Structure formats: structure tokens, C-alpha cells
Amino acid sequence: MELISLLLRSVQYEFIQKALLSGTFLAISSALLGVFLALQRKSLISDGLSHVSFATAALALLIGLSPLIISLPLVILASILINKLVSHAHIYSDSAIGLVSSLSIAVGVLIVNVGSGFNVDIYSYLFGSILAISPIETALCIAASLITIVLIIIFFNDLFLISYDEDYARISGINVKMLDLTFSTVQSVVIVVGIKIVGAMLISSLIIFPAITSLQIARSFKSMIIFSVSISLLSVIIGIFSSFVFNAPTGATIVLLNGILFLIFFILNKIFKFK
Amino acid sequence: MKQIEVKNLSVKYQNAIILNNINFTVDKGDYIAVVGPNGSGKTTLIKTLLALIEKSEGKIEFSTKKIGYLQQKISIADSNFPSNVQEIIRSGLLINKKSKIYSSIDNEKVDSIIEKLGIEDIKYKLIGKLSGGQIQKALLARAIISDPDILILDEPTTALDPNSRDFFYNYIKELNEKENKTIILVSHDIGAVGKFAKKILYLDRVVIFYGTFSEFCHSSDMTKYFGNISQHFFCQRHN
Numbered sequence: 001m002e003l004i005s006l007l008l009r010s011v012q013y014e015f016i017q018k019a020l021l022s023g024t025f026l027a028i029s030s031a032l033l034g035v036f037l038a039l040q041r042k043s044l045i046s047d048g049l050s051h052v053s054f055a056t057a058a059l060a061l062l063i064g065l066s067p068l069i070i071s072l073p074l075v076i077l078a079s080i081l082i083n084k085l086v087s088h089a090h091i092y093s094d095s096a097i098g099l100v101s102s103l104s105i106a107v108g109v110l111i112v113n114v115g116s117g118f119n120v121d122i123y124s125y126l127f128g129s130i131l132a133i134s135p136i137e138t139a140l141c142i143a144a145s146l147i148t149i150v151l152i153i154i155f156f157n158d159l160f161l162i163s164y165d166e167d168y169a170r171i172s173g174i175n176v177k178m179l180d181l182t183f184s185t186v187q188s189v190v191i192v193v194g195i196k197i198v199g200a201m202l203i204s205s206l207i208i209f210p211a212i213t214s215l216q217i218a219r220s221f222k223s224m225i226i227f228s229v230s231i232s233l234l235s236v237i238i239g240i241f242s243s244f245v246f247n248a249p250t251g252a253t254i255v256l257l258n259g260i261l262f263l264i265f266f267i268l269n270k271i272f273k274f275k
Numbered sequence: 276m277k278q279i280e281v282k283n284l285s286v287k288y289q290n291a292i293i294l295n296n297i298n299f300t301v302d303k304g305d306y307i308a309v310v311g312p313n314g315s316g317k318t319t320l321i322k323t324l325l326a327l328i329e330k331s332e333g334k335i336e337f338s339t340k341k342i343g344y345l346q347q348k349i350s351i352a353d354s355n356f357p358s359n360v361q362e363i364i365r366s367g368l369l370i371n372k373k374s375k376i377y378s379s380i381d382n383e384k385v386d387s388i389i390e391k392l393g394i395e396d397i398k399y400k401l402i403g404k405l406s407g408g409q410i411q412k413a414l415l416a417r418a419i420i421s422d423p424d425i426l427i428l429d430e431p432t433t434a435l436d437p438n439s440r441d442f443f444y445n446y447i448k449e450l451n452e453k454e455n456k457t458i459i460l461v462s463h464d465i466g467a468v469g470k471f472a473k474k475i476l477y478l479d480r481v482v483i484f485y486g487t488f489s490e491f492c493h494s495s496d497m498t499k500y501f502g503n504i505s506q507h508f509f510c511q512r513h514n
Contacts (some may be wrong), residue, residue, distance in 0.1 A: 039356065157375050161366045164356055168417075171325050171344050172370045218357040219401060 003245065010244050019130045019197075019250070022138045023236040025145035026194050026206070031232035032152045033187055034211035035225055039163040041093075043211070045082060045184075047204040048097035048104075049191050052078040054200035055108035057125040062115040067125060068140065071192045078104070079184040128199030128251030130240065141193045148186050155179060160221055198251035206232065209258035216262075216269040231261055276303040277338060278425060278457055279324070284333035286316070286323055293319045295481050297333070303424070306451045306458040308468035311478035317461045318347070320478060321429050324459075340371050343423035345414050347430045354403030360413045361385055361398050367417035388416045392446070408439030415443070419450065425457040426450065432464060440464070444471050469510070 010016045037043045053071050060070035078100055085096035112122055124132065133141075152159065161169040162176055170176050187207075194203040214227035239254030246253075268274070279301035286294040294316045301307060309317050322328040324335055325344060365377060365385050389398055394412050397405060402413060411431055418426060428447070432440045448471045450456040462468045468475070475491050477484040477500070484497055491497055492510035 154375065157366065157369055157377070160358075160362070161369055164358060164363065164366065165346075167322075167325075167327050167346060168344065168366075169369075170327055171342065172372075173340075174369065215355065215357055219359065220399070221358040221362050224357040 006245060007241055010241065015131050015133075016240065016244060018133055018135070018138045019240050020237065022133055022141040022197060023130060023240055023254075024233060025142045026190070026197055027210075027232040027236040028229055029145035029148035029190050030194065030203075030206045031210040031228045032225065033148060033183070033190060034207040034209075034232075035214070035228050036152075036159050036163055036183070037187070037207060038211035038215070043204075043208045044094060044097050045079065046187060046191060046207045048082060048101035049075050049079055049188055050195065050200045050203045051101040051108075052104040053192055053195050053203075054122075054126060055104040055111065057195065057200065058108045058111040058115070058122055061121050061125075062111050067195075068137075068192060071195075072189065075188040075192050076185050079188045080181070083180065083184060124199075125195055126199050126201055127249060128195065128197050128202060130197040130250045131244075133196055137193070137196050141197065144186075144189045144193045148190055151182065151186060155182075159183075198254055202251045202255045205255045205258060206236075209255070209262055210235070213258070213262040213265050216265040217274045219274065231258070235261060277301070278303050278305075279338075280334070280336045281324070282334040282336075284320075284323065284335060285331045286319055286328060287331040292480065294323070297478075297482055299476060299482060299485050301425075301457060301459065303457055304451070304455045306448075306471065306473040307460070307476055308472035308474070309459060309461045309476045309478060310463075310465055310468060311483070315479045317478055318429055321427055321459070321461055325427065337425075339424040341421065341424045342370070343367070343418035343421065343426045345411070345418045345426070345428045345431045347433060356401075356403050358402050359399050360394065360402060360405070361389070363402050363413055364388060364416045364420055367420040370421045370423075384420055388420045392416050408435050408442075411435060411439065411443065415446070419456075423456070425459065427459045429461045430463065431460070432462065432467070440467065447471070 011020075033046075034043065037046060053075050056071040056074040057067040059074075060067040063070075082093070082096050082100055085091045085099070086093045089096075091099070158169065158174045158179060161172060161174065162179065166176060190207075191203050194206060197203075198206055210228040210232035211224075213231050214224045218224035218227055235254050235257040239257050240250055242248065242257070243250040243253040277300055281297055281299050284294060284297040285292065297320065309320065311317050319328060323330050325342070365381060368377065368381050368384065369375070389395055392412050392415065394409065394416065397409055397413070400409075402410060405413065415431070418428075426447070432443050435443065444467055447458055447460065451458050458472075460468060460472060469488070472488070474487050475484065476482060477491075477497070483500060484491060484494060486494070488510070492506065498506050
């Protein structure tokens with residue numbers, strides 16, 4: 001009873017409302033992206049890009065600019081660089097991600113070392129602080145998520161075919177290169193706006209976990225999308241409330257819930273053989 | 276009526292020549308078997324025709340955009356892909372489709388092709404949980420659902436049991452004979468293609484032979500290439 005009244009009271013706080021609003025949109029867009037990235041075996045790219053966003057946020061704080069302004073173009077460039085390394089330099093995709101990712105962390109750590117005055121700020125970008133999200137950041141998160149959702153709805157069937165059989169997608173007249181570039185950009189934007197919410201270290205789990213969990217139970221592509229979005233929403237909303245009730249870091253709580261949900265569905269699939 | 280014209284086609288990868296000065300034409304209603312030893316460039320030729328591989332030189336002209344393709348099973352996504360047969364077959368309708376949304380007519384087409392191929396029992400089954408023969412039937416359905424003028428098949432019967440293989444070859448033959456579809460089939464199964472195809476394109480980085488089976492059977496060049504017994508066996512299967 002006490003818990004319910006605490007939760008009802010919490011909804012009246014503006015910071016919880018903002019967190020729920022931005023978290024809901026981010027949950028939907030990252031889950032949708034995650035489905036296609038996981039099926040195209042590209043989910044690690046989001047991990048690499050989140051590390052890049054750590055370095056770019058550190059750079060922005062060092063030169064006194066908004067991390068969003070610096071991070072957005074640089075993370076998009078990094079996603080293009082990873083794609084180019086794979087397609088033109090013939091470097092394996094996991095190696096290309098590893099190169100860019102570790103280099104970014106190294107650069108980020110060096111910048112943090114140089115600008116020792118912003119350690120507290122960089123901490124909020126590393127591990128997120130959804131409860132301290134500003135109105136502009138909320139608006140940007142909603143806008144980026146809406147663009148992602150609309151693009152995925154428009155290109156849903158094309159993305160499905162690319163994920164299953166890229167050659168057939170090319171023969172079908174689908175512009176695979178253009179869609180790849182578009183969704184690399186969209187992914188970069190979602191990561192950049194998402195790092196304030198769950199943090200650079202954890203944003204990729206918001207993309208990867210719901211897709212992998214839904215893979216345990218989905219019996220069609222449509223059901224994978226529905227499960228993935230539902231799991232993501234569930235973990236974000238419960239995560240925000242739980243972190244408020246238990247005074248725990250929100251990003252880590254959301255990721256932990258995702259981990260628990262994965263474990264539950266993994267075990268249920270082993271027992272009941274959904275597939 | 277000419278449907279495909281290939282002129283002076285060459286494909287190089289780094290410094291290696293994969294295909295050299297390939298020339299041939301395909302007419303409407305042809306059933307061409309592309310054969311040749313391992314590494315002779317058969318799959319490269321098919322992928323170059325489909326613009327999946329960039330050509331180094333030459334020209335490829337199609338008189339139609341309606342092309343169906345069935346590739347080697349190994350190149351398809353893994354067994355964990357969360358999609359059922361209905362969804363996979365329907366994606367074949369995306370070929371040159373302006374609207375990216377499926378209509379109720381599209382769903383009726385899916386049901387009709389499923390019925391034609393007798394795979395109603397696997398309509399809602401996950402593609403990755405099917406046997407090799409069932410997957411190939413589903414992918415054949417995807418290739419023909421858009422009613423293509425040309426059907427290109429790259430070793431479609433690899434890893435199929437004899438029953439599935441017979442079904443496959445008979446169905447392709449029917450498409451060629453009854454619906455006048457042009458067929459280009461890459462195969463190692465020289466006995467089977469000898470039985471069904473009308474023309475043979477023997478490839479070994481260059482076109483060694485291209486012509487009808489009767490021309491093939493009387494070609495002394497081919498006797499040199501195959502040996503007397505193999506050529507005789509091949510021609511016997513065709514008769």
C-alpha cells in the first residue's frame with residue numbers, strides 16, 4: 001500500500017514525468033533498431049558507437065560546448081568509418097568496431113585526464129542521469145525517437161528483407177547502401193540522445209537486450225517486433241520507478257531488469273520450447 | 276525474343292580473372308543449364324548478371340526487370356531467424372514494388388503460391404526450423420510469387436534428398452514448358468540438367484560451349500573436354 005502511494009506520488013514530480021516520457025520514446029526506438037541490428041549481426045556497432053559518444057562528450061565538456069552538438073556529427077562519422085573499414089578496407093566488422101571503440105575510450109580517458117575539472121559531468125554521460133534530463137534533452141530524445149519510429153515503419157518490409165537476405169533485397173531494387181547509411185545515422189542519433197538517459201556504457205544494452213530476449217520466444221517477425229518493444233518499455237518504465245523507490249542509478253537498474261527478463265525468457269524457452 | 280544479352284563480359288577480382296570475355300544471349304522460354312567444374316565462375320556469372328558483383332568490362336542487357344532468383348541455401352541467414360514461411364514468401368513481392376505495404380491481394384497471392392507448391396502445412400512454421408527441402412520450396416515460392424519472366428537458380432538442389440530434387444526439377448520444367456518462363460539453372464547435377472534443360476552453357480572462366488543439347492552431343496570439342504563415355508552418358512540422359 002505504501003509502495004503504491006509512493007509510486008503515485010512520484011508520478012507527480014516533473015523529473016519523473018520527463019524521465020518517463022523520454023524513456024518511453026527511447027525504449028520504443030532503441031528496441032525497433034535493435035531487432036534489425038541483431039538480425040543483421042550488427043548489434044555490436046551500437047556498443048562501439050556508445051564508446052565513441054563517451055569520447056565526444058568528454059571533448060565537448062573540455063571545450064565547453066554542449067555534448068549533443070559535438071557528439072552528433074562525430075558519432076555519425078564514426079558509424080560511417082566503421083562501415084567503410086568493413087566494406088573498403090576488408091577488415092572484419094567485429095575488428096573494425098574494436099578498433100574504433102578502444103581508440104575512442106583511449107581518447108576519452110586522455111581528455112578526462114586533461115580536463116580534470118569536469119569529472120562529475122562526464123560521470124553523468126558515462127552512466128546516465130535520466131532523472132536530471134533537461135527539457136531540451138527530453139524534446140530531442142522524443143524527436144529522434146519519433147524520426148526513428150517513422151523511418152522504420154516506412155521501410156519496415158525493406159529492412160525485413162535486408163535482414164533475412166541482403167542479396168535478394170538488392171535484386172528486388174531496394175537501395176541497400178542508402179538504407180544502411182540512413183539507419184547508421186539514425187542509430188548514431190539514438191545513441192547520442194540516449195547516453196544522457198542510460199549512459200554511454202549502457203546505451204547499447206537498451207538496443208541489444210530486448211531484441212535478443214524476444215528472439216527466445218518470437219515465432220514470427222511481427223511477434224519479435226511486438227515482444228521487443230514490450231520488453232523494452234517494461235524494463236524502462238519499471239526501471240525508472242525502481243530506481244526512484246530504491247534510490248539506485250536508473251541506467252544500471254534498466255539494464256539489470258533487461259538482464260533478468262532475458263534470463264527468464266531464456267529459461268522458459270529451454271523448458272517450454274516456444275520455438 | 277531476346278531476353279538477356281551478354282557481351283564481352285569480364286570479371287576480375289584484384290589481379291585474378293574470374294570470367295573472361297563471356298558472350299551469350301538468352302531467348303524467351305530458354306532453359307539453360309550452366310555447368311562447369313568447381314571454381315569455373317558459375318556463381319560469379321549469375322551474381323554479375325544480377326548486379327550483385329560488379330563487372331570489370333562488358334555489357335549485360337535485360338529486356339525485362341521481372342527476375343526471380345533462388346540462391347544456394349548456404350548464403351541465407353541462420354536458423355534462428357524469427358520469421359515464418361508466409362512472411363518469407365511475401366517478401367518476394369517487394370521486387371520492383373512501388374508501394375512498400377502489402378495489400379490483401381498480396382496475401383491472397385501468398386496463399387495461392389503456397390497451395391500450388393503444396394506447402395500449406397508449413398505456412399506458419401519458422402523458416403529456420405524446416406528441412407532443407409522445405410526451405411528450398413519456400414524460397415522457390417518467394418522467387419516465383421512476383422510472376423517473373425526469368426528465373427535464375429544457383430544450385431538449388433544442393434543438400435536435397437532425391438524426392439525433393441525430383442519435385443524441384445519437375446516443377447521448374449513445368450514452369451518452363453507451361454508458363455514459358457525462361458530458366459537459367461546452375462548445377463553440378465549434370466545428369467539431371469541433361470534430362471531437363473534445353474541448352475547448355477559450359478563454363479570454365481570462359482565459355483567453352485554454348486548451344487543446344489543436340490549440338491553439344493555432336494560437338495567434338497566437348498568430346499575432347501569430357502571424354503567419350505561422359506559425353507555419351509550425358510546425352511543418353513537427355514534423350
